[in-house]
Amino acid sequence: GAVVSQHPSWVICKSGTSVKIECRSLDFQATTMFWYRQFPKQSLMLMATSNEGSKATYEQGVEKDKFLINHASLTLSTLTVTSAHPEDSSFYICSLAGTGHTEAFFGQGTRLTVV
C-alpha cells in the first residue's frame, strides 16, 4: 500500500504562533489528500480535502483562514495552523485514499499542544 509520511509527529508551540504540518506521499501521486483532527476519545473529524493545484475544500465550521492548506505538488500537502490557541491542541492526521474502493492510507499523525 501507499506510504504516507507526516511531520512533525509532535509539536509544542506558544499561543499566537503558527505551526506547519507536512504530509508527504512517498510512493503514490496524490491528487487528493484529507486532513483530519481528533480530540481525545472522539472520532476523526474531517477538516478539509486538499486538492493538488487548487484550493482546498473545507468542512462546515472549519475556518479556512486559520487552517491554511497548500497542496502544491502531487506528493506534498501542508496544513498550517495560524495564530494557534490552546483549543487548537489536538491530534492532526492526514490521509490519502486510492480511487474507488481502496483503503485510506494515513500519516503517523501530529500531536499539537498549544501552551
Place this chain on the structure above:
Amino acid sequence: GQNIDQPTEMTATEGAIVQINCTYQTSGFNGLFWYQQHAGEAPTFLSYNVLDGLEEKGRFSSFLSRSKGYSYLLLKELQMKDSASYLCAPSDSNYQLIWGAGTKLIIKP
C-alpha cells in the same frame, strides 16, 4: 443525515472472542472499512466489505449486511496487543469515509 453507532467500550478476556457491532446510515454506500487505532497513533486498516457476507482475515473477520445497515468485526484468540479502539467507517456516495467515535476494546488477562 449520516450516522455511525458503535458501543463506546467493551471488555474481553485474553484468548476469548469478541464481536464489535456497528450500525450506520449514509448518503449512498460504497463499502465499509474497519480500522484499528492505538492511543496516540493513526488508524491502521483492518478490513473492507462491499458485498453482504463475511470476510475472514486471520484472527479478524468482518461481516456486512447492506439492507440492515449493519456490520460487525469479530476478533478471535484475543491478545493483549488487541487492546485499542476499533473504528467502523462506511464510505458514502462520494467515497468519503464517515467516521464513528470507535469502540475502545479492553483486554484483560
